[in-house]
Amino acid sequence: MHTSASMVMGIVFSPLGLVLVFTAAITPQWREGQARLGVRSGAVEALLLLRSDGLWESCLQVEHPELKQCWPVAGPYQRDRRVLLTQGLILTSLFLCGTGIVLACIGVRCWTAIPLRGVAATGGLLVLTAGLLSLTALGVYTHNLARLGMPNPSQGVPVNPRFPQLSLRAAGSLYFGWLGSCFQVLGGTALLFTFKRPRYPTCPSCPELTACPACRSCPEISNKHDTDVYEVSC
Template sequence: MGIVFAPLGLVLVFTAAITPQWREGQAHLGMAGPGSLLRSGTKSHGTRSGSVEALILLRSDGLWESCLQVERSDLRQCWPVAGPYQRDPRVRLAQGLVLTSLFLCGTGIVLACIGVRCWADLPLRGVAASGGLLVVTAGLLSLTALGVYTHNLKRLGMDPSQRIHNPRYPHLNLHPAGSLYFGWLGSCLQVLGGTALLFSFKRPRCPTCPCRHELSVSPCHSCPEMTNKPDMDVYEVSC
């Protein structure tokens, strides 16, 4: 369970980190006025005035990239995050936590694979459990980053002095996007997989015969399952 869930969680968190859909917003563009921002561009494409007024602007932000797209068109542009959004301490905190989470999860998976040792008869339980501890820590860090971002989603990059609505620029209704859900799912899988690996600290108890004679190979009379099999050799098994 740990070997399967931990890499899957790492892939999902990494996918969430590199995609720019942490939050999305849309706004209806008023293109009828003479001060329109996209009037010249839309005229060059031969768009009618009726369809110009119905344009919807889609904005998406991630940890390292932002995108802008006009709905029902091929007009799309992405750029690295900049400005107040990039300088927001909560965004920078989320970036640091996600990067640390990815590093710890990758290291934990490597330790878990070395500890499990599928090519050997006996695993290194301490090494596997240590890897599980790193994976759990990585999952908790990514959950913290997602929680901070989601809680402050509508306030990230917003300057309090500029909250007065400017009619020239459209107002965006921001809401959580798909990358956040990938991150939540991946973080939960990391916690579950790391917790499963943590059980490696506890060694299983193997049922053995109560009376063991190191120099005798005869069956022990206190074990009823052995008395019925006189031709059986008794071995001492160490778990």
């Protein structure tokens, strides 16, 4: 069988997107910030405090001396509705993308002559939906990055002046997520094109008969050796 370019593109990009989004989900570098601790009398330099947050884990690092501690997310950040929404969308996206890849692999069936185009395209639809959900989750998190889990003085929540204020910014896990989501969208879109069936040339001796190599409906083709009929590219 001849595996179409859209199938190959979908089968390559979809797992790559899944791996990148999964990597982003389990790493604690969605946002990071730093602040300098107060300098005591006689100290040569202030201590640099590095803080990073992910969806399920946060880390705190102090430089000079080098100390790092990670723990599951807790407190206002864990209870923030935007963080909970992002977690739910990412988990749903991973499940849909994994299911879509399984369906796409079953549908492509490069070991047989005729692929299951409907099954492959259905898998592509799931992968595309997963990519859109990931993009939505990343958009929500990025838009509210500096406000997630932070006290809001306008709502009467006091701010502790002793705690150093961090300058928060996007970190590496977010970029992995954006890249993986784009790969999911590309892979899912490519698999959707497998709904379109290929056009076969007509049989030379019977112009009204379609010369389909898979079913050998043309007598001139059916009399040839298999090596003259099939093109394997999977």
